[in-house]
Amino acid sequence: MIKLNKLTVPTDIAEKIKQREQRYNELDASGEQIPDSLASAYRAPEVKELLRHETAEKCAYCESKILHVDYGDVEHLLPKSKFPHLRYSYENLTFACSVCNTKKGDFFDAETPLLNPYEDKPDDHLMPFGPAVWSAPVSDRGLITQKRLALNRPELVERRTERLESIATLIGQIARTKTPAIRQVLLEELKEECEPSEEYAFVVRAYIKEILATHGESFRQDALSVVV
Ligand SMILES: [Zn+2]
Known part of the structure; x- marks a missing residue:
């Protein structure tokens, strides 16, 4: 919610x-x-x-x-x-x-x-x-x-998990790429994923913030500006 x-x-x-x-x-x-x-x-x-x-x-x-x-x-x-x-x-x-x-x-x-x-x-x-x-x-x-409302009913948890898996893939690509232009495109994609209009934005945003807090050194500055 x-x-x-x-x-x-x-x-x-x-x-x-x-x-x-x-x-x-x-x-x-x-x-x-x-x-x-x-x-x-x-x-x-x-x-x-x-x-x-x-x-x-x-x-x-x-x-x-x-x-x-x-x-x-x-x-x-x-x-x-x-x-x-x-x-x-x-x-x-x-x-x-x-x-x-x-x-x-x-x-x-x-x-x-x-x-x-x-x-x-x-x-x-x-x-x-x-x-x-x-x-x-x-x-x-x-x-x-x-x-x-049974906000953890199994079908919801399953769909949210799929959503977080796709975000994890995207964040992995951002952390690994050496090409500034690709990094920029991927960051823009990540920003769109954080929009309130996107499905399950509540868990997506929290997940990204947690990653930045614990593993954000390699892309901290620009990624932080995307989600905060
Ligand atoms: Zn509902």
Whole structure:
């Protein structure tokens, strides 16, 4: 999980959201049947598109790139079953993979809420170590988030490991090359791999920093400037 930032909702989309919310509230207040199309309109295509852009098409929780394996879910950060007034609230929506969405379910605990990647700093609560993500020792919220979302489920650890293996190969090439132009190209590639839009950026960045801290002498100066 990495820190995310909310996009500004364009006026026309904000207006549509407002209209849906008003209609829903009217029907709800009068006890009339609420059509499924309206009840699920929080995930209207234009809203989903914005959310996808916001998370770089990754799951907001596990950072898996979604679209090549899944359509992805529009997910309520605070569950709509317990916070019905936030059903359409853009601030309460994100984009998540179906596995994280299912594991989260309608869980909510006021004393120990799950991490919100828009409001919390995941670095304060979660610790990357190799391909795994652990909770920081003093963070109950990190612990409950890691356990509830199963952030070390085997398929995730396997995919993160593959990602770190490709980074290790790249770093090995940077350390060994004697050709400045090749070194420069590879460093630029490494920089791209560290971008927050890349899959599993949380563990990738930590891995690179660890290598620089322990084995960085031969390429420390330029590599450090790439990742810090
Ligand atoms: Zn996920």
